[in-house]
Amino acid sequence: MHAVLLADEDDFEGWRDSARGLAIAGVPPRDVTWQVGQGGGELFGDEAPPPAADGPAFAVPRAFxxxxQTVICHSDPERFALLxxxxxxxxxxxKAMEDGADAIVQRLERMAKEVRRDMHKMHAFLRFREVAEEGAERFVAWFEPDHHIVRATAGFFVRRFAGMRWSILTxxxxxxxxxxxxxxxxxxxRADAPSGDPVEETWKTYYSSIFNPARLKVGAMLKEMPKKYWKNMPETALVAPLIAGAQGREAAMVEASKRKLSEAEVQGLATADKAERRLQPGSNALAAWEAILAxxxxxxxxxxxxxxTQTVFGEGPxxxxIMFVGEQPGDQEDLAGRPFVGPAGQLFDRALGEAGVDRTQTYVTNAVKHFKxxxxxxxxxxxxxxxxxxxxxxxxxxxxRTLIxxxxxxxLGATAARSLFGRVMTISRVRGEPLELPDGGEAWVTVHPSFLLRLPDPxxxxDEYARFVEDLARIGQRAKALG
Structure with a gap:
């Protein structure tokens, strides 16, 4: 028997190096035991360590x-042996991995899916709370993952909150x-993590304003966001009353149909939530937008x-x-604090006018909010x-996008497309056709107006300006068609 002692539950490098040496030496899986920790005590006292990987190298598919790397993060103690x-x-x-009917392949794929889902939940349901600390702001979050994913997800939070000082406790x-x-x-x-902070009231206001009862499916919501995570999230205190309110409105609509109210009265009930979202003083939508802006x-x-000079946020009803997303503010936008007011913005306004799209009825923003x-x-x-x-x-x-x-x-341009879709996109390949965003919304891709300004040939x-106007006209017609 050969004993492999790994440093941590997610020690992929240790597993990989040991597995390579064992495989080169021809050690069968039944003769290997895998353990995590500081040592196995007498249990492994008579077992040989894994052989050194000094034989001929061999290649494995990148997919393996x-x-x-994903399965190592699972909590199943048999994962090392199965791999x-x-x-x-x-x-x-x-081609062993291509056998979809193989029980081990199926089990490992299922483990990988469970790990990815756990990582998604950590991304979605972790909430930072501000704590008092002398000298600088600090934020602390508590999370209880099902698997050993903390190190694997650390990079996500470093990239997302690079300018904050934070801790994630598990x-x-x-x-x-x-x-x-x-x-x-x-x-x-859990007692080591803070229970709340002043920002949570603002967050609750925002969450209330974006809650959409027309899309409410309680069973699906609980499947995606199990109650296990509710205690980490301030907005979940609002879920029950929001559901009750949505169900009350639904009951009112059913009752209205029974009493055979006029079509206008029924439509009024159906669009009540949309009316509440309009940018009006005192509305939830405005309060939420102002909170995000702050x-x-x-x-x-x-x-x-x-x-x-300053953050340049979006503006519009x-x-x-239609929501237009550009690349980033330019020099004049940075000074004015408003998007698309420089030369590219003036060209954009002219093109919108020729396309029959009223800019004052659109929301305009940028993928990056500071001028680089x-x-x-x-x-x-x-x-x-x-x-x-x-x-x-x-x-x-x-x-x-969630609020509007x-x-x-x-x-408008490749940077905006990358921001919306989360990947690099070639404008020429996707321009002029409706695309589905990861959240199910519809998007169109066209050039940024600054591209037109840089063209040296008159x-x-x-020609490119005419094509840009044509794109905007089609987008305007599509927005009208969607009602």
Whole structure:
């Protein structure tokens, strides 16, 4: 028997190196035991350590390594042995992973799916709360994952909250980010995490305003957001009354139909929630938007805030049928604090007018909220945002779209498309056709108006401008068709 002692529950590198040496030495899976911790005591006293991997190297499919990295994070103690068994099969049959009927392949794929789902829940249901700490702000969150995913998800939170000082506490281990370095600490208890902070009332106002009873499916909601996570999230205190209110409105509509009210009265009940969302003083929607704006003005999620004049947030009616997303504010936008007011914005306004789209009835924003530039003397020259900066600002776009719920969202340029879809997209391949966003909404992609300004050839500029106007006209007609 060969005993393998791994450093941690998610020690992929340790498993990989040991498994490679065992496979090269031809050790069958039944002769290997896998253990995690500081030592196995007398249980492993007479067992041999794994042999060194000094034999001929062998290749495995990239898909297997990806699967193994994910499955290692699972809580099933048999995962190491199952992965080693599959590795041995792959060494003798490179297509072993393609056998979808194989019980081990099915079990490992199921484990990987459960790990990915747990990671998704950590991304979605973890809530930071501010704690008092001398010298600087600090935020602390508590989470209880089902699997060993904390290290695997750390990068997500570092990218998303790069400018914050935060800690995530879990029963197994804790991770801490000081703005520059990520460190680990021992596990914690729920009592070690704060129970609330002043920001939560603002968050509850926002959540109430975006709650959509027309899409309410209680069973599906509980499946996606089990009650286990409710105690971590301030907005869940509102779920029961919001559900009750939605059910009350539904009952009113049913009663209205029984009493054979006029079509106008029934329609009035059906559109009550939409009316409440309009940008009016005192409305929930306006309060929520103002709360998001206040947070965005203090955003330090990436380094761009250090040099820009101010955050440039979106503007427009909250019941807009079209939401335009550009790249980032330019020099004039940075100074004015409003999107699309510089040369590209003026060209954009002219094109919208020719396309028959009223800009005042659209919501206009940018994928990145701070101006990125290179200073040359007194001039500030625009620089294209990079992936971490786009990712850091995606949260703001998601909140704007969630609040406004536009029937049509338009990406102006490649940066905006990457922000909306979460991946690099080629404009020429997707331009001019409706696309489905990850959340189910409809999006269109076209060029950014600054692209037209940069074209040196007059004829080319004229043709591309005409095509841009045509895109905007089709988008306007589509928004009308969606009602």
């Amino acid at each position: 390594l990806t699967l193994a 080693y068994t599959l590795l041995c099969r792959i060494r003798s049959n490179s 029963p197994e281990l804790s991770i801490h980010w000081d703005g520059e370095r990520l460190t680990e600490g021992p596990g914690a208890a 947070d965005a003005k203090a955003c330090t999620h990436c380094h761009l805030y250090k040099h820009a 909250l019941d807009a049928r 530039f290179e200073r040359r003397g007194k001039r500030r020259i625009h620089q294209k945002p990079e992936a971490p900066e786009i990712e850091a600002c995606r949260w703001w776009i998601e909140q704007e 719920r536009p029937p049509v969202t338009v990406a 004829d080319k500029k004229r």
